[in-house]
Amino acid sequence: MIETAERTANRAAARNLSxxxxxxxxxxxxxxxxxxxxRWWMPPGASAQAxxxxxxxxxxxxxxxxxxxxxxxxxxxxxxxxxxxxxxxYFPEHKTLELSYTLVPAAILVTLVSMGAVVWARVHQPAPxxxxxxxxxxxxxxxxxxxxxxxxxxxxxxPTLINARTNPLGIDPADAAAGDDIVxxxxxxxxxxxxxxxxxAKDVIHSFYVPxxxxxxxxxxxxTLDVVFTPTRAGAYEIACAELCGVGHYIMRxxxxxxxxxxxxxxxxxxxxxxx
Amino acid sequence: MAVTHTTHxxxxxxxxxxxxxxxxxxxxxxxxxxxxxxSLFMAVIGGFLAMLIRMQLGFPTAKFYWAQWLFPGGFTNNxxxxxxxxxxxxxxxxxxxxxxxxxxxxxxxxxxxxxxQIGARDMAFPFLNMLSYWLYPPAIVVLLAxxxxxxxxxxxxxxxxPPLSALRNAVPGSQMGQTLWLVALAIxxxxxxxxxxxxxxxxxxxxxxxxxxxxxxxxxxxxxxxAVLMLFSFPVLFAAAIMxxxxxxxxxxxxxxxxLVVGNQLVQHQGGNPLLWQHLFWFLGHxxxxxxxxxxxxxxxxxxxxxxxxxxxxxxxxxGSIIAIAFLSFLVWGHHMYVSGMHPLVGAAFMxxxxxxxxPSAVKTFNWLATLWxxxxxxxxxMLFAIGFVSLFVTGGLTGIFLGSPAIDMYFQDTFFVVAHxxxxxxxxxxxxxxxxxYHWLPKMFGRMMNERLGKIHxxxxxxxxxxxxxxxxxxxxxxxxxxxxxxxxxxxxxxxxGVNIFISVAAFLLGLAQLIFIYNLFWSIFRGExxxxxxxxxxxxxxxxxxxxxxxxxxxxxxxxxxxxxDYSLPGAxxxxxxxxxxxxxxxxxxxxxAEPDGxxxx
Numbered sequence: 007m008i009e010t011a012e013r014t015a016n017r018a019a020a021r022n023l024s025x026x027x028x029x030x031x032x033x034x035x036x037x038x039x040x041x042x043x044x045r046w047w048m049p050p051g052a053s054a055q056a057x058x059x060x061x062x063x064x065x066x067x068x069x070x071x072x073x074x075x076x077x078x079x080x081x082x083x084x085x086x087x088x089x090x091x092x093x094x095x096y097f098p099e100h101k102t103l104e105l106s107y108t109l110v111p112a113a114i115l116v117t118l119v120s121m122g123a124v125v126w127a128r129v130h131q132p133a134p135x136x137x138x139x140x141x142x143x144x145x146x147x148x149x150x151x152x153x154x155x156x157x158x159x160x161x162x163x164x165p166t167l168i169n170a171r172t173n174p175l176g177i178d179p180a181d182a183a184a185g186d187d188i189v190x191x192x193x194x195x196x197x198x199x200x201x202x203x204x205x206x207a208k209d210v211i212h213s214f215y216v217p218x219x220x221x222x223x224x225x226x227x228x229x230t231l232d233v234v235f236t237p238t239r240a241g242a243y244e245i246a247c248a249e250l251c252g253v254g255h256y257i258m259r260x261x262x263x264x265x266x267x268x269x270x271x272x273x274x275x276x277x278x279x280x281x282x
Numbered sequence: 283m284a285v286t287h288t289t290h291x292x293x294x295x296x297x298x299x300x301x302x303x304x305x306x307x308x309x310x311x312x313x314x315x316x317x318x319x320x321s322l323f324m325a326v327i328g329g330f331l332a333m334l335i336r337m338q339l340g341f342p343t344a345k346f347y348w349a350q351w352l353f354p355g356g357f358t359n360n361x362x363x364x365x366x367x368x369x370x371x372x373x374x375x376x377x378x379x380x381x382x383x384x385x386x387x388x389x390x391x392x393x394x395x396x397x398x399q400i401g402a403r404d405m406a407f408p409f410l411n412m413l414s415y416w417l418y419p420p421a422i423v424v425l426l427a428x429x430x431x432x433x434x435x436x437x438x439x440x441x442x443x444p445p446l447s448a449l450r451n452a453v454p455g456s457q458m459g460q461t462l463w464l465v466a467l468a469i470x471x472x473x474x475x476x477x478x479x480x481x482x483x484x485x486x487x488x489x490x491x492x493x494x495x496x497x498x499x500x501x502x503x504x505x506x507x508x509a510v511l512m513l514f515s516f517p518v519l520f521a522a523a524i525m526x527x528x529x530x531x532x533x534x535x536x537x538x539x540x541x542l543v544v545g546n547q548l549v550q551h552q553g554g555n556p557l558l559w560q561h562l563f564w565f566l567g568h569x570x571x572x573x574x575x576x577x578x579x580x581x582x583x584x585x586x587x588x589x590x591x592x593x594x595x596x597x598x599x600x601x602g603s604i605i606a607i608a609f610l611s612f613l614v615w616g617h618h619m620y621v622s623g624m625h626p627l628v629g630a631a632f633m634x635x636x637x638x639x640x641x642p643s644a645v646k647t648f649n650w651l652a653t654l655w656x657x658x659x660x661x662x663x664x665m666l667f668a669i670g671f672v673s674l675f676v677t678g679g680l681t682g683i684f685l686g687s688p689a690i691d692m693y694f695q696d697t698f699f700v701v702a703h704x705x706x707x708x709x710x711x712x713x714x715x716x717x718x719x720x721y722h723w724l725p726k727m728f729g730r731m732m733n734e735r736l737g738k739i740h741x742x743x744x745x746x747x748x749x750x751x752x753x754x755x756x757x758x759x760x761x762x763x764x765x766x767x768x769x770x771x772x773x774x775x776x777x778x779x780x781g782v783n784i785f786i787s788v789a790a791f792l793l794g795l796a797q798l799i800f801i802y803n804l805f806w807s808i809f810r811g812e813x814x815x816x817x818x819x820x821x822x823x824x825x826x827x828x829x830x831x832x833x834x835x836x837x838x839x840x841x842x843x844x845x846x847x848x849x850d851y852s853l854p855g856a857x858x859x860x861x862x863x864x865x866x867x868x869x870x871x872x873x874x875x876x877x878a879e880p881d882g883x884x885x886x
Contacts, residue, residue: 019661019738023669026742030749031673042757046782048693049762049775063690070680077676080651085669088659094592094852094859095656096873103652104599104645111644115637115683122687123630129689130626146452146544165541166548176543209544210446211556213621213696217762217775222692226556226623227445228539244774248696248764250439251446252453253365256767 020089027082032075039071052243052264053219054236058125060220065121069114133202133234138195141204142233143175144212144225147254149245150174151193153274155186160204168208188277193262196270197240203233213249216262224249237264306416308408309834313415314394315727318720320418321386322801327426328377331370333794338362340787342769355434364768365454368437369429371766372455375440376463379570380470381425383712385418387577388474388512391719392481392505394727398825399499401490401842403835406483410476417473425466433457439766441567444537444559448529451545461530464523471520474512481509490824492844496601497863499823499848500594503601504580507608508573514612515569522562529554560622564615571708572611575675576604578715579646582668585718586650588821589665590657591859593849596649603642603649610639620688621695629688636686643679647672658852658859662819663737667718670745671711678707681756696766699759705752717744717800724804725818729830730811736803740796747793754782754789822862823848846872 051060133139141152141160152175154160161177161184168176177184195201205214207225214233215222223233237243245260265273304312337346345360356366393411397404405411428435437455438447446452447460485498485506498506528534529551537559540552587594594600616624616632650672659665681703684690694700717740724732761782762775770776770783817826825832827842842864850861856870 016659016661019666020659023661023666026745027673030746031677034749035677035753038753038757042760046757046761046778048760059689059693062687063684063693066684066687066690070683074676074680077647077651078673081654081669081672084651084654084657085659088590088654088657089661091656091658094590094658096593096852096854097595097652097656098593098849099596099598100652104596104649107648108599108641108645112641115640118683118687119634119637122633122689125689126626126630126633126687129692165543168543168548170546209542210449210452211443215696215762215764217693220693222621222695224622227542228555229557229623231623246762246764246773246775249443250368250766253368255368256364256769257772259772 017089020085024082024086024089027078027085032078032082035074035078036071048220049218050239051218051220052237052239052241053221054238055125055129056218056220056238058128062121062125066118069118129235131234133232134200137200137202137234139202139204140193140195141175141206142193142214142225143206143208144214144247144251144258145208146210146252147247147258149191149193149214149258149260151190152177153188153190153277154183155188155279157183157186159183161187165208186279188274188279190277193245193260194270194273195237195262195264196267197237197264199267200234200236205231205233210251211249212247212251212258215246215248216243217246218243222248240264240266306412308404308412310393310397310405310408310411311727311832311836313411314390314392316415317385317389317393317418318391320415320422321382321390322804324377324381324385324422325797326801328374328382329794329797331374331377333791334362334370335367335374336787336790338367338768339770340784340790342771365437366434367768368439368453368766369435369455369459372436372439372442372463373425373429376425376436376467378709379440379574380467381418381422383574383709383716384474384570385470386716387574387712388477388481388505388508389415389418391501391577391581391716391723392477392509394723395501395825396481396484396505397488398726398828398832398836399502399823400485400488400493401824401837401844402484402488403837403841405480406488407480411480414473414476414480417469417476421466421469421473424462424469428459428462428466431458431462433459435459436463441563442526442559443563444526444529444554444556445542445544445549448526448538449542449544449549450530451547461527464527464530468520468523468527471516471523474516475520478509478512478516481505482513485509490841490844493824493863496598497844497847499580500583500597500600500604501577501580503604504576504578504583507604508576511569511573511576511608511611515566515573518562519566522559522566525562526559557619557623560619561615564618565612567618568615569608569611571704572607574708574712575715576607578671578712578718579604581715581719581722582650582671583653584823585664585668585722586653587849587851588722588819588860589660589662589668590653591660591851592653592657593851594649595652595655596645597847597849599645600649603645606642607639610635610642614639617686617688617691620691626688633686633688637683640679640683640686643675647676647679662721663732663734663741664718664721666738666741666745667714667721670741671714671718673745674706674711674714674748677753678703678705678711682707693762694759696764697759698755698763698765701765702752702755702759705755706748710748710752714744717741720804722819723825724807724811725814726825726828726830726832728808728811729814730807730809731814731818732807732811733803736799736806740799740803743796743799744793747789747796750789751786751793754786758782758786817862820858820860822850822860824863827862827864 161181243262247258350357433454525536535551535554538551538554542549613635617636
């Protein structure tokens with residue numbers, strides 16, 4: 007009598023957990039992803055590499071989604087059955103089964119690694135000739151940009167020359183290339199033209215993150231890092247700092263405008279050269 | 283020798299004053315329980331800090347009068363200040379990872395279970411063990427004191443990346459707070475190293491007769507390999523912490539390059555490299571997440587097999603994958619640094635090792651599934667948490683595949699997708715391991731059962747609460763929400779996330795409240811719970827041979843002798859559905875299989 011009550015309770019617990027896993031985790035998990043796709047998703051890709059990265063993301067999402075559903079459905083099924091069985095099996099090992107679920111995930115992961123490596127290599131191509139060279143300099147809590155001007159060369163900088171008002175980047179006026187460098191507070195780029203960014207930081211680590219371009223690169227003090235990408239859609243975009251950099255981290259926003267070459271040239275002409 | 287030790291031990295217990303028995307005790311069980319309760323205290327603080335974070339992210343414009351009253355320095359106009367917010371974020375991470383999960387799992391369960399499960403009377407070095415615990419409260423005092431110094435607590439994140447953490451005027455928390463943070467961590471690391479040395483020696487040297495390595499319970503395998511990980515990885519963080527301390531106080535330049543300008547002042551350092559810290563930090567930091575997940579894997583295996591009444595499936599593959607995970611965990615740290623400025627080719631190499639570590643993790647998952655297949659499951663609270671662990675580990679593990687791929691990580695690095703990932707696979711899964719272990723072994727610790735009704739309510743609120751809290755964080759991350767930001771309001775691309783963040787915050791508050799049920803149940807059960815017998819779960823491992831709670835010296839005059847592997851559940855031909863490790867093969871024959879051989883089998 008008592009044993010039967012216990013057994014009924016155990017069955018109910020099995021049913022609840024099994025349904026909990028199926029409804030909350032599988033249905034809820036997959037359902038909320040579908041809902042999220044419509045409402046909270048990546049901003050539409052606006053660079054050449056975005057398509058590659060998004061495709062890789064989608065492939066990974068499908069593969070992991072299948073694994074997620076498969077494991078949870080099996081878990082729910084075994085839980086359900088486990089609540090009603092009278093006698094457990096003695097089944098301590100099965101080498102073939104174990105080897106197969108070692109090798110199958112291994113094969114899938116090798117495939118994902120290969121696909122990932124291809125995209126990663128493509129993202130890190132050196133800048134092509136004719137790329138727009140621009141320096142991006144991060145500081146607490148904002149971004150400054152420098153275009154090389156007619157000579158195509160960014161002048162030497164020296165941190166001891168930094169003056170927040172007159173020479174925020176510390177450009178060395180003794181450098182012959184200094185005269186035509188143009189320092190701006192907004193980043194303007196040209197639709198379809200590759201960009202070669204020289205990324206620097208003045209004080210602490212920041213991170214140059216443009217969600218729409220699928221670009222992120224830490225800006226590390228003491229290092230100058232190359233970021234290469236090609237914006238493909240005209241419009242206004244935002245730079246977000248993605249590395250904790252201090253109290254104003256959350257307001258460290260930068261503005262990007264992507265426009266046609268003529269509009270870009272017009273804008274650049276209105277910006278004054280930096281050096282004294 | 284065993285006999286003399288016992289008489290000595292029994293004599294010792296009576297002779298010792300109460301403060302040597304319960305406070306400055308050298309008994310591994312007391313030390314384990316001290317570690318567990320101190321961790322619980324810290325979990326309350328760390329959890330409360332999480333609530334403050336969720337208050338700000340979910341309700342950025344609401345006013346919290348009680349919080350202003352509680353933290354007059356951290357709030358202004360009844361709203362949290364950005365610098366205090368960063369201190370809260372930093373301290374939440376630091377406390378939860380080092381002062382709660384590591385201490386509860388290795389310090390708590392490691393101490394309590396190792397001698398009991400291997401059939402030893404105590405640890406190899408009881409004094410060192412006591413010292414290990416007693417370094418923990420001073421570390422806590424130093425850490426929490428940092429809230430009260432000028433500039434407040436450390437605010438450079440739990441990863442403490444320099445130069446932010448190295449330069450005093452970079453962020454308010456980088457004044458005295460960061461120094462105290464480093465000192466607290468250094469003290470705690472010494473405690474961990476004392477513990478690890480002790481565990482490794484004890485497991486290698488003090489196993490009882492017949493307890494070969496292939497007969498060790500998987501909990502012990504998890505704790506053993508964890509101790510090895512800690513011994514190899516924590517000294518690196520210790521060294522890094524000392525170097526950063528030198529940079530901060532003695533003017534060295536390990537991590538600070540030349541030419542920095544902070545607050546319009548040229549920094550007088552040269553020659554350092556901020557990436558050096560990241561390499562050193564993550565060389566610990568990645569093994570550390572396995573320090574937090576291998577013991578729960580062992581605990582879950584133990585709880586699952588006992589309640590499935592079925593041997594753990596694939597014992598050797600289980601042990602093999604623990605070792606494989608541990609080995610690989612030293613080779614994957616660079617996946618935290620794909621966009622750090624490290625060369626992209628190095629990133630590609632780290633991608634390979636990172637995705638390789640998913641293979642043994644998958645093996646373990648499938649082995650748990652196979653253990654549950656054709657089982658006769660007893661759904662007690664411990665088992666619910668063990669099954670919940672598998673779900674959380676899978677959910678969190680799969681998002682790791684996204685982050686392991688550098689091109690995808692370029693988008694997701696430092697977003698809430700990462701926050702979701704590690705809160706599933708490491709934080710929540712480890713927490714579920716702790717809960718499963720507590721419901722399972724509390725009867726052994728205190729001789730009382732935990733209340734099952736409250737336990738089940740606690741499980742359901744926690745399981746649903748964790749999914750409701752952390753699953754939507756994926757969506758915030760996919761939408762591009764950066765972690766550690768005080769407010770989402772100024773960014774165009776984060777405008778639609780207010781609803782998601784409110785949902786997450788409400789779920790987090792409920793999840794936090796549900797833990798009060800656990801705390802109530804814990805204390806109620808310790809004093810009022812139903813009395814537990816020696817072996818309430820009809821389990822096979824050695825700790826269930828000892829009385830509940832075990833006396834000083836654990837076992838009677840004779841240490842138990844082991845004759846078989848730990849998982850003979852539902853053995854065909856046996857009179858009951860479990861055969862303890864101490865039952866000789868002459869009494870109940872054991873089938874020969876590839877895992878742990880019984881006496882007379884090829885491996886013994």
